[in-house]
Amino acid sequence: MNAALELGLLYGIMALGVYLTFRVLNFPDLTVDGSFTTGAAVAASLIVQGVPAPVATLAGAASGAVAGIVTGVLYTKGRIDGLLAGILTMIALWSINLRIMGKSNLPLLREDTVMTPLRDNGLLGGPWSILIFAIFALVLKFAIDWFLSTDLGLSIQATGNNEQMIRSFGVNTHFTTILTLAISNALVALCGALVAQYQGFADVSMGIGLILVGLASVIIGQAIIAGRSVWVATLAVLVGAIVYRLVIFLALAAGLNPNDMKLISAVLVVAALLLPRWGFLKRVPSFRQLNRRAVRA
Amino acid sequence: MLTIDHVTKTFFPGTVNERVALNDVSLHLDEGDFVTVIGSNGAGKSTLLNIIAGKIAVDSGELLIDERSVKRMKDYQRAAYIGRVFQDPMAGTAPDLTIEQNLALALRRGQRRGFHLGVTPARRERFKKELLALELGLEQRLKARVGLLSGGQRQALSLLMASFTQPRILLLDEHTAALDPQRADLVTRLTKSVVERDKLTTLMVTHNMEQALRVGNRLIMMHEGRIILDLPEEEKQKMTVAGLLAEFAKIKGAALDDRAMLG
Ligand SMILES: Nc1ncnc2c1ncn2[C@@H]1O[C@H](COP(=O)(O)OP(=O)(O)OP(=O)(O)O)[C@@H](O)[C@H]1O
Ligand SMILES: [Mg+2]
Numbered sequence: 001m002n003a004a005l006e007l008g009l010l011y012g013i014m015a016l017g018v019y020l021t022f023r024v025l026n027f028p029d030l031t032v033d034g035s036f037t038t039g040a041a042v043a044a045s046l047i048v049q050g051v052p053a054p055v056a057t058l059a060g061a062a063s064g065a066v067a068g069i070v071t072g073v074l075y076t077k078g079r080i081d082g083l084l085a086g087i088l089t090m091i092a093l094w095s096i097n098l099r100i101m102g103k104s105n106l107p108l109l110r111e112d113t114v115m116t117p118l119r120d121n122g123l124l125g126g127p128w129s130i131l132i133f134a135i136f137a138l139v140l141k142f143a144i145d146w147f148l149s150t151d152l153g154l155s156i157q158a159t160g161n162n163e164q165m166i167r168s169f170g171v172n173t174h175f176t177t178i179l180t181l182a183i184s185n186a187l188v189a190l191c192g193a194l195v196a197q198y199q200g201f202a203d204v205s206m207g208i209g210l211i212l213v214g215l216a217s218v219i220i221g222q223a224i225i226a227g228r229s230v231w232v233a234t235l236a237v238l239v240g241a242i243v244y245r246l247v248i249f250l251a252l253a254a255g256l257n258p259n260d261m262k263l264i265s266a267v268l269v270v271a272a273l274l275l276p277r278w279g280f281l282k283r284v285p286s287f288r289q290l291n292r293r294a295v296r297a
Numbered sequence: 298m299l300t301i302d303h304v305t306k307t308f309f310p311g312t313v314n315e316r317v318a319l320n321d322v323s324l325h326l327d328e329g330d331f332v333t334v335i336g337s338n339g340a341g342k343s344t345l346l347n348i349i350a351g352k353i354a355v356d357s358g359e360l361l362i363d364e365r366s367v368k369r370m371k372d373y374q375r376a377a378y379i380g381r382v383f384q385d386p387m388a389g390t391a392p393d394l395t396i397e398q399n400l401a402l403a404l405r406r407g408q409r410r411g412f413h414l415g416v417t418p419a420r421r422e423r424f425k426k427e428l429l430a431l432e433l434g435l436e437q438r439l440k441a442r443v444g445l446l447s448g449g450q451r452q453a454l455s456l457l458m459a460s461f462t463q464p465r466i467l468l469l470d471e472h473t474a475a476l477d478p479q480r481a482d483l484v485t486r487l488t489k490s491v492v493e494r495d496k497l498t499t500l501m502v503t504h505n506m507e508q509a510l511r512v513g514n515r516l517i518m519m520h521e522g523r524i525i526l527d528l529p530e531e532e533k534q535k536m537t538v539a540g541l542l543a544e545f546a547k548i549k550g551a552a553l554d555d556r557a558m559l560g
Contacts, residue, residue, distance in 0.1 A: 151410035152410045158402055162391045
């Protein structure tokens, strides 16, 4: 249960990244599956080589930003469909991640990681580590809230909302699109780097299906906490990420095995997309939007 | 101020769909000119505006703003000089953002956008003052999402956003066409007062001849990619809708005669 809360808060960082692309930029970015692992791979291999864990973690996040930039450039300059651009980067990252790690699994158990102080003091799995994770996630949330309310952040929101309009006010939407993808994937990769250190290893397949976890978090969160303003939405995303973990925790406790989790994620997302069309949730605005997105895609 | 020099634009050249949208068009606007543009469907009016704004690249010819060529500038770069309002009331604003956020976006036209808060108390005061002039009560709804506004309100807001930073040129493409007569009238009045207040150099496309005669200090008529009539202020004041129609019929007839002769 406590572990579920910790994981929820950690994966909440990834969900914030997914929120930035899917909801703010209105861009279905599938790079996530790859950049999550890239963050983990970069951080893990640097730590193994003796680089201080915080530096390695930041490097992991930066590698995610690069992945996001690649997708953004393919989409804007290369005029490749957004979904395809993300898939291309994601697939390419599979090979790159293997190169970075040198093998498909990189253990970190005897290394000094950012989790080591918590683990050595027996805090992991307890209220203190939950508090620390919560503070970290909230700091990122507030940073995003603030960023999106700046002149630059508003132009990013407008890019996702009405691209023609914001161009007519002098915004280079190629730039805002690439920037958002970079920030989003940096968050996702940061999450990957932290998760690897939390679980004690990086694995080349740890990102598979992750986009569904992110989407499920965003959708569940907005079903629980409705509201359009950014700070409500980012809070909802974090709550959604935690609730998602709790659902998974309960599913496991009910006897399902970890390999069933991808199926559960997919069913959750499908349910969240279909239910509103059957009436009672039709009023929730975020659902309508995601539905449109889903129907189009 | 704005010079369009022998500009030609052909869509789908060399195909069966070839369409000459602008045929060797030249036009010069002086500072403070308010030009209304009329012409039949497909005459090339929107294409003319799109070419000025940089949405569409010219095939040949030159385009100058303040004596500087802008031909190679991208649309978002030219936006520093050019404000636009589109026909579709949905096109000029971001529906999921609030009124004050939309105005904050518009305020930074052509300027660097950094980490300053978009809506500050000082800016909010300014927005209130600007909105007050619309007389729609929007100054009390700064935090309302723009998507909640009616088409007329949105178009009035679009007009404000396009103009209140005083761009060098204001382009209006049938921006009252999608509104009911009452609201169209309101937006027309606002247009007049905004343009006159800041002496904005303006090109306004309209299908409403009466409106085209009522506002502005100059009128041009387009047909099949050419400017076929250019009325300066005094002649425009004397002109009537009937007169315009007669003029149009005459020129169209002449064009047909030409073609008959060539054929
Ligand atoms: N983006 C485009 N691609 C292809 N053809 C176009 C494009 N834009 C305009 N055209 C064609 O160019 C010609 C001029 O169109 P334009 O939209 O400029 O006319 P208009 O005078 O604005 O007409 P309306 O009064 O109907 O708005 C038309 O034949 C049109 O089909
Ligand atoms: Mg037109």
